[in-house]
Structure formats: C-alpha cells, structure tokens
Amino acid sequence: MTPDVLIIGGGLMGASTALQLAKRDQKVLVLEKDAPGRHASGVNAGGLRQLNRHPAEIPLTVEAAKLWRNIRELVDSDCDARFTGQLRVAENHQDLQLLQQRADLVRSLGYTHETIIDRDELFRLVPVLSRHCVGALYCREDGYARPYHTLTAFRRKAQSLGVTFLAGNKVVGVERTNDLWQVQTPLGHYQAPILVNCAGAWANQIAKALGEEVPLTPKAPMLMITERLPPFIEPVLGAASRKLSFKQMQNGTLLIGGAHLARLDFGQERTEIDWGKLKESAATVTALFPQLKKVRIVRTWAGLEAFMPDNIPVIGPSSTLEHAYHAFGFSAHGFQLSPIVGIIMSQLILDGKSQLPIDAFRVDRFQKKG
C-alpha cells in the first residue's frame, strides 16, 4: 500500500517526524541507508541544552524542553534523561561580560531560562571546579539523555503506531511522476505523495535531486569518554571562551566533547581521531579540573554530522517543489530539538504551517538575493 508520507533518514529527526505524523493517522514509511543511529543520532553527546542557542532557535528549544520533561508520555521511555542543569563557565571577567550580554539578550527576547550565577553559586553547584573561575551562565532545566536509547524509543513508539522503518535502504534516485514521489533504492522502489528529507549529513544529496543546492558540510566532531568515577559533578559544563562540553554520565564515566573535528573520509564514511586537536580538549579539562589528570580515557569517536554555514538547521518546505519538506543541518546541536521538530514537520505537512516561527530556517536562505 502506498504510504501517505515517505521519510528519507531513520535518525532522530526522521523518527520524530514519523511519530508525530503517525499520531495524526498518517501512514509513514522511513527509509534508512544504514541502521538507525549509525551516525549523528546514535553517537552524539546527548545534551539537552537550551543554553546559549541562536536566537532563532530559542522558541523551539523552549518548547522542546517542555516535551523532554514529559518525554515518557511521548515515547513510553524516559530516554534516561537527567535534568541536572547546564553551565557555561566564565574563567575571567571578560568571559563574564560576554555571558552577561548573552543573558541580557535572552531576557530582551522575553525568555527567562538563562541566568547569570556568581562565583559562590558556581562553586556550590560544582565544588570541584578550578578556583580561577568567576561565574557562569546557567540554565537549570537543561540536562542530558542517552542518544541511542532515545532514538530507539522514538523508533519503537512510531513502529507501534504503524510506521515502517526499512534499514539498509540508501536512496539513489528521487523523482516526481503521476503526483507521486518515486524513490529508488538498491532494495526496491517506493512511492508516496509527500516526501520528507531528514537525511542528515547526506541531506544535500537529496535536496539536489529536488533541484536545490544547499551549502551543507559534513563534519565529524570528536568525543571522548573516560573510565567510571564516583559521582562528583551534576551539571553539564561548557566554557565561555574554550571549546568544551563536559558531563558525568549516569554510569560515572565522563563524556568530553569540544567540537574539535576528526579527519573525515566522507565517501568511506570513516573518521579518524586527530590526537593533536583532541589534546586541546584534554588540556581544557585538566585546566578546569586539575584533580582529573590521572583519569584514563577509554574511548574516542566522531559521528558524522551536517553543518550549515550559519550553524542553524534547515526546517521547512522545499523552495522548488511542492509536497517536499526538509529537516536537516542541525550543526551538532539537534538532539534536544528533535521532539519539537517532529511536531513542526507534522504541522507543516498536515496544516500547511507551523505554530512556531521557522522563517530563519528556510532552505533558500543561502541563495544570492536578486
């Protein structure tokens, strides 16, 4: 039977969109080229972060945060989510000034989730932090979850509502004939009246098939994880003027990221750790937490992720063809947004418009005006 909607990409955005469409009685088919979660959706750092997002993302992130609070209602699983707060640490007064400006900006937009905390409050929250730090930007509702478990929960919930996921189905051809999208993979031919492009780092290839050039760059940010330690820090921690994302996971391991990039062979889908750059992440951690010097790193990896030039995603209808939609290019911070993106996509497809402002995410925003 022909599905109502065909989604390309079985990652979080695809699964979330499928779930929301299924909740509104649509028949949905999801084509995944590998296995769900093989790349960014499965191996990201799992941050539930509203803190320090692009102003255009703030309305979305705030709604997403509400959904995360009750994520079990949505996907029958808590996704191992913890709401420990996230911090952006100032290491000097210049840092603090920047963070203050950020807090003022957020307040001027009518939001209250980001606040400045002083040194005392910072050391109360993170007693083990190096004493040179002077304050932080703080969002107490933030936290983290487990990405692969989250993806599995979204997928299984969607499946329970009738969504079909077909793994190992790399799309090689897309065209529109007889008012239907005709989608070809090595395993079969599929068709549907509506097409959604959630193809992550490969989304520009799908967009190109629709006649849209999108300046997407695949990149692979490196992450490393340490041996297990007794619990010593609750909030997720970043730094105002250094590349860092640092948290102690549910099981005591430390997950350390910092947006340093691995060497990438995109064609082979292979990443290789750039130890010279990962060194900086290690140096940042030992500077902020001198007592962690002896802690052992047990694993490193880098997931393939789609980056846009302005580091905000593409969300919206195709600019060239009707009945086609995009949600990709989340530039390494899409995890937290995933529940709301599914809702936005279902509204776009079924109601013709989203209730949240998404104009900034137009796919044609990179085209030269005039």
Added chain:
Amino acid sequence: MDKHYQLAIIGAGPAGLAAACLAAEHDVHFALLDEQPGPGGQIYRSIENVTGHKAKVLGEDYLRGRQLLEDFRRHCKHYFPNTQVWSLDSQREIGLTHDGQARTIRAEQVLVAGGAMERPVPFPGWTLPGVMYAGAGQILLKSAGLVPEDEVVLAGSGPLLLLLAWQYCRAGVKIKALLDLTPPFNVIRALPHLPRALKAHHYLTKGLMFQRELKRAGVPLLKGVSELRAEGEKRLESVSFLQRGQRASIPATLLLTHFGVIPHIWLTQAAGCRHLWDQEQQCWRPQLDVWGNTTIEGILVAGDGAGIGGARAAEYAGRIAAIQALHALGRLNTNERNRLAEDDRKLLATELAIRPFLEAYFKVPFSRMMTEVPDETIVCRCEEVTAGQIKRAVAEGHTDSNQVKFFTRCGMGPCQGRQCANAVAQLVATTRGIPVPEAGLYRGRPPVTPLSLSQLSELEQGDQA
C-alpha cells in the same frame, strides 16, 4: 625516539624480532615498539632472564627464542620496551606512550606483530575470582617463576592447555584434573588433514609426549567434557561439568581455562583495515595478501596477529613482511624481494601444514557454547552485560554487534571489547540465525589501551601527514 621512521615494528615477539633483525641487516631506519619490559613476546617472555631449572621446566621450544634474541640484541638500536601503542591510523600515524610520555610518530611502513590473546569464552561462573586463563598462569610461570600453591583444575581445549599442564607437572604443581572440552568427533574431522600435518610431525610427537608424561605423572585426564561451570558464592568453590551424560563436580580454588588463542586485531581494527571472520579458527583476522599487506597501504601484519600459526611460522612471516616493507621502501626490486623471501616462504608453508589438522582437532565448540550459555551469564565483563540482555536487544531490533553495543553498552568498557567482541558477534548470529560476519565486528574506538587526560594533554606530536 624520532618523529619519523621508515619502518615501525609493533610487537617484539618472534615475528617482530625476526623482522627487526632483517631490517637491521638492510640498514633501514626503524623502531621496534613493545609493551613488555623485555623482548620475546608472550611465547619467549622473560627469556633473557630464565636460567637453570626454570628453563628446563619451560622446555626446549622456549629456548629456541634465545638465538633470535641474541641476533636481535646485536642489531637493534631503536628498540623501545615498555611502550604502549594506543593508536594506529590509515595515515600510519602511531600513538604511543613511552616512559610516561604520550607521543605520535609516523612511519612509511608499519608492521603490526601484535601476536595472539586467549580466546574469551563466557561460561557460567567465568568471572568468579579463582578462574583465570591458562595463559595468565603461564605468564606467571615465565616471568616470576610463580606456580599455584593449591591444587589446580585445568579445563578447555588446545595445545597450550597440554603444554601448561606439562610445565606445571615438571614444576611440581599438583593438577587435580585436566578437563578436555575438545568434542570427541573432532578427531574424525581432523583425520583428512593428518597426511599433510605429518610434514610438521614434531608437533604431533610433542603432543603425544605431553599426554604420555601427564598420564605417567598420574594427572586425571577427563575427555569428552562439556557444559563447564565454575561455581561458588564469592569465589570459586567447585568446578562442575558434564561427562558421558553425567554431571560431576570437583571442589577447586583455582581453575585455569584455555579455549585456544585468537589474533590481536585491535590496532589493525583501529586503523580501519578490513577483517575477515575465519570460520576454521573462529575468530576475526585481518585480510592479507601473501606478503602480509593489509587493505591499507603501508600497514602489514605478521605472526599470530594475522591468524594463528605459532612461533616458528611467526618468525618466517615476520621476515617475509619485513622484506615486503623493504620492497615498498624501494630498497629491493621485485626480483630481489622474491628471491630473498623464497626460503622463508617455503619454510612458512611447511610450518603451516599442520594448522588445518590442529584447527580441526582442537576446534572449540564455540557456537554451541554460545547457544548453551545461560541468560544470566555475564558476557561483557567490563560493563556486566549478560547473555540474556544481548539476546533481548537483538529481539528488539538491534541487529548487529555495533547496535547491540550502543544499546547494552557491551564492549564499551576499558578492555574495548576485546573480551566480548567474538562472543557478542556469535550470540547475535545465533539469535538471528545469520552467519557471524553479518553480525559484524565492533568498530574501533581508540585508544586501544587507555591513556590519561594529562598524558593526552601533554601529547608530543610527530610528523604531520
């Protein structure tokens, strides 16, 4: 240590040492990196320090390593013991820690001679204190001359088990029982390979000699044993097993197990070399050509790390790979390479003649053992993931080793999946009714051995690609 070498050899066992001697003869700028304090690898461990009675206990084959070591000591300038290699990538950048200092170096050719490790086979109670690998027992014997004070039970299958039993006997250790888990019908499967195996008959006569001497020493040798269990509350109290349909139990405080050895593939896996599932040896091994080249240019493998062949085969293969590296470096043309490698290739072929027989004879019933493994048995020791959790993950639609790893955390601990990769692949395959290669191997996540945050933060970088 220099930042750049023409050739880097990783591992100072028989393959690495033979390669190093050959490279030295040809005056190549090379480094030999090894994690042990002295050369010899596992097979010739501590060989330079072992003398007198202890040497006699370990036997003639062990002493064969002496000659290799003497040659090596004469030649090798850039030998770095106590060096942990924790990364290798496709650009032949090597991450290592030497004298506490982490650094990267680069080599035009890299020969990985990482040897073998015990095949981990989960069975009920295998994580109890008091249960160890026979290999660990042998390491203690070689490096410290340590033998167990209590009576010991040996269980499993494979030449090393017999060898250790024999060495223990000579060292005066009381062996309570040797439980042979080799399936009885293996003999029949092995027979067709016997004529070829006679080319390397010294192994066969040695095996028979071990058995004879063990019998003479009064070691109870129980054949046709299956469904091994280690039992006890907090530590090993008894070993139970099935023999002729009857379950029997022996009180024990120390159980040494051995289920054969498998290649150490973790560096070639990190580099992204292609690996194959070897159905006969029941393990992953790197895909190689006859010269030892992997699927990545400039990365070669020799010795047991390429597939189990034993110490002598490793020597020949080590030299062959070194000759190929010299060829790749432009030091030998094709004819010179072929001529220089001729003897070693012949010797290697003869040496490997016995392998099909040994592999068939000692084939561990791995897939059956993984079918029998009870749900509550731990498969991943680091993360304490049980067989039941793995089977459930498969049933919930996580269809290969890597997805099962993502979901259950098996293979995410400090051992990097070395202890559970094969078992998980086999479990996934058995549960889904698919071949093991389809279940797949964990993707490499370096560092291959842990390094500390401060070591990484003080990393000294070598040449950039």
